[in-house]
Amino acid sequence: MPSIRPISDLRNNSNEISEFCRASREPVFITKNGVGDMVVLSLEMYERQQAQLELYAKLAEAEAEIAAGADGVDFFEFAHMLRSDIHGTI
Numbered sequence: 001m002p003s004i005r006p007i008s009d010l011r012n013n014s015n016e017i018s019e020f021c022r023a024s025r026e027p028v029f030i031t032k033n034g035v036g037d038m039v040v041l042s043l044e045m046y047e048r049q050q051a052q053l054e055l056y057a058k059l060a061e062a063e064a065e066i067a068a069g070a071d072g073v074d075f076f077e078f079a080h081m082l083r084s085d086i087h088g089t090i
Helices: 007-012 014-024 043-067 075-089
Strands: 003-006 028-032 035-040
Touching (some): 003 007, 007 014, 014 028, 014 035
Antiparallel strands (some): 028 035
16 A cells, blocks of 8 residues: 655654655655655665666667667677686686
């Protein structure tokens, strides 16, 4: 069940809202005059969402390149190349 709070709670109970966001890892939806206005989210969850969006964008770009016929490298060949580079410098 989403947590929905009026905008006055943001001013009057900001510490409580912050604790809730961090503890539950869930957003708090803020309403203004009974209408959704904003979302409060812990920094950890915001950064996690941003990282996921970046990953999804990279995956979509890779899929588009594959669909366009881009040449790829076999995973095992690439892993072997990385291992030989690492072991060659240590």
